[in-house]
Amino acid sequence: MMNRGDILRLRIDTLNSEGEGIAREEGGSFVVFVPGALPGETVDGRILLRKARYARAQILQVLSPSPDRSTPSCPLASRCGGCQLQHASYPFQLRAKEEALRDALRRLGGLDDSAVEPCVPSPRVLGYRNKVVLPVRWTPEGGSALGFYQRRSHQVVPLVSGCPVLEERLHSLLSLALPFLKDPILQPYREGTRPSGFLREVVARCGSRTGESALCLVVRRTPERREETFLKALHHHLSETLPGFRGTALHIAPQPGNFIWSGTTRPFLGATDLHESLGPYRIRFEVSSFFQVNSLQAELLYEDVLESLGEEAQGHLLELYSGVGSLSLFLASRARSVQAVEEWLPATESLQANAAAHGLEQRLSVLSGKAEDVLEKLARDSFDGVVLDPPRGGCHPKVLERILDLDPKKVVYVSCNPATLARDLRILVDGGFRIRSLRPFDLFPQTAHVETRALLTH
Numbered sequence: 259m260m261n262r263g264d265i266l267r268l269r270i271d272t273l274n275s276e277g278e279g280i281a282r283e284e285g286g287s288f289v290v291f292v293p294g295a296l297p298g299e300t301v302d303g304r305i306l307l308r309k310a311r312y313a314r315a316q317i318l319q320v321l322s323p324s325p326d327r328s329t330p331s332c333p334l335a336s337r338c339g340g341c342q343l344q345h346a347s348y349p350f351q352l353r354a355k356e357e358a359l360r361d362a363l364r365r366l367g368g369l370d371d372s373a374v375e376p377c378v379p380s381p382r383v384l385g386y387r388n389k390v391v392l393p394v395r396w397t398p399e400g401g402s403a404l405g406f407y408q409r410r411s412h413q414v415v416p417l418v419s420g421c422p423v424l425e426e427r428l429h430s431l432l433s434l435a436l437p438f439l440k441d442p443i444l445q446p447y448r449e450g451t452r453p454s455g456f457l458r459e460v461v462a463r464c465g466s467r468t469g470e471s472a473l474c475l476v477v478r479r480t481p482e483r484r485e486e487t488f489l490k491a492l493h494h495h496l497s498e499t500l501p502g503f504r505g506t507a508l509h510i511a512p513q514p515g516n517f518i519w520s521g522t523t524r525p526f527l528g529a530t531d532l533h534e535s536l537g538p539y540r541i542r543f544e545v546s547s548f549f550q551v552n553s554l555q556a557e558l559l560y561e562d563v564l565e566s567l568g569e570e571a572q573g574h575l576l577e578l579y580s581g582v583g584s585l586s587l588f589l590a591s592r593a594r595s596v597q598a599v600e601e602w603l604p605a606t607e608s609l610q611a612n613a614a615a616h617g618l619e620q621r622l623s624v625l626s627g628k629a630e631d632v633l634e635k636l637a638r639d640s641f642d643g644v645v646l647d648p649p650r651g652g653c654h655p656k657v658l659e660r661i662l663d664l665d666p667k668k669v670v671y672v673s674c675n676p677a678t679l680a681r682d683l684r685i686l687v688d689g690g691f692r693i694r695s696l697r698p699f700d701l702f703p704q705t706a707h708v709e710t711r712a713l714l715t716h
């Protein structure tokens with residue numbers, strides 16, 4: 259029986275969906291999660307947490323390194339919660355993501371995994387992220403920590419040098435902005451039952467192809483006079499020094515909790531939107547709206563969605579969870595009509611602007627609201643295909659019920675979470691659909707996350 263603090267020799271079998279090594283003890287009935295360990299390795303690890311059915315250990319020494327082990331490009335990789343697989347070679351990462359999808363389908367969906375294809379590699383494995391969210395937190399020493407959350411914690415690992423997965427443009431923006439953002443005038447947020455402080459998160463975004471960038475500061479309240487003067491100086495410094503800098507926005511979020519977009523976004527100085535080019539489209543998005551973080555790989559994903567629709571791509575399409583319309587534009591280039599549905603108001607406004615900017619407003623329209631509510635009111639229309647790309651939580655059961663009721667010829671489901679994808683596919687398969695192909699895409703190199711495109715027909 260192991261206890262917290264024990265040092266054990268562990269043989270790693272496989273990875274869990276979060277990229278942590280798994281060792282099986284006590285005849286296989288008890289698992290030990292070991293972040294940073296790879297399958298086939300033997301490690302010495304210290305037990306940090308012990309529960310009834312599992313434990314978590316910290317690696318002390320890797321005794322037999324896997325041939326897939328590689329040196330992380332980031333000195334903070336073992337502490338930072340952002341990347342989980344920097345210690346693994348890129349071919350291994352791709353295999354691990356394919357396996358994570360297969361495992362979720364079999365174990366959580368009770369589904370056959372034979373339609374799973376190899377994971378499509380990202381055009382860039384470093385320097386690919388067009389967005390970063392940096393929490394700013396009060397430290398017991400009375401200072402401010404600005405960086406990334408540590409694994410499984412709300413402790414912030416301070417950003418000391420650049421983060422290798424970020425686009426070059428974001429490095430330039432952050433190196434100019436950080437000296438301002440760490441200034442004591444902008445009091446760091448202090449979590450707890452009575453939160454205090456001013457600056458909660460720093461969101462920096464850019465267009466990989468357009469070179470545009472923008473900053474959004476998530477703050478607890480409206481700035482006071484001296485904070486406002488200070489933020490104006492920051493904004494002017496960025497717009498004078500950084501080509502393509504669009505503007506600084508504020509998101510006022512007084513509510514405690516982890517969802518950062520819980521308040522209202524308002525322009526501070528300059529514009530609150532920026533642009534990215536994907537395929538032939540120049541796409542507008544507002545700082546608080548969803549936009550795929552890996553632009554070059556998103557383009558490949560959208561082209562693949564279009565291809566997988568086959569001849570149905572030319573018919574009437576329903577697109578749920580459309581965001582600012584990035585994928586919608588690809589769809590509307592071929593379809594007779596695309597009915598998009600999106601709940602985030604700034605995103606629906608961008609979608610309309612994007613459709614108009616490309617002369618597609620006759621073929622692409624958007625209904626604003628939650629998919630589960632909008633679909634209830636939508637007249638029983640005949641759609642040749644339904645395309646859906648929900649957030650990590652997957653679809654509301656009513657959405658899946660309604661898709662079965664609409665009975666399209668094809669369903670293309672894009673998912674960033676194999677667990678909820680498996681759950682939702684089970685419902686569609688039980689309702690009469692068959693899975694034709696499942697293609698994982700690596701949108702998030704160095705992390706354990708995987709995106710999947712699933713195609714279903716009758």
Ligand SMILES: C[S@@+](CC[C@H](N)C(=O)[O-])C[C@H]1O[C@@H](n2cnc3c(N)ncnc32)[C@H](O)[C@@H]1O
Pocket residue numbers: 548549550578579580581582583584585599600601602605627628629630647648649
């Ligand atoms: C993963 S993003 C996909 C966006 C788009 N397909 C793209 O590639 O840019 C999911 C989108 O669903 C929206 N969303 C989340 N919950 C929703 C719901 N219940 N109904 C409608 N839209 C929702 C989010 O605001 C977000 O824009």
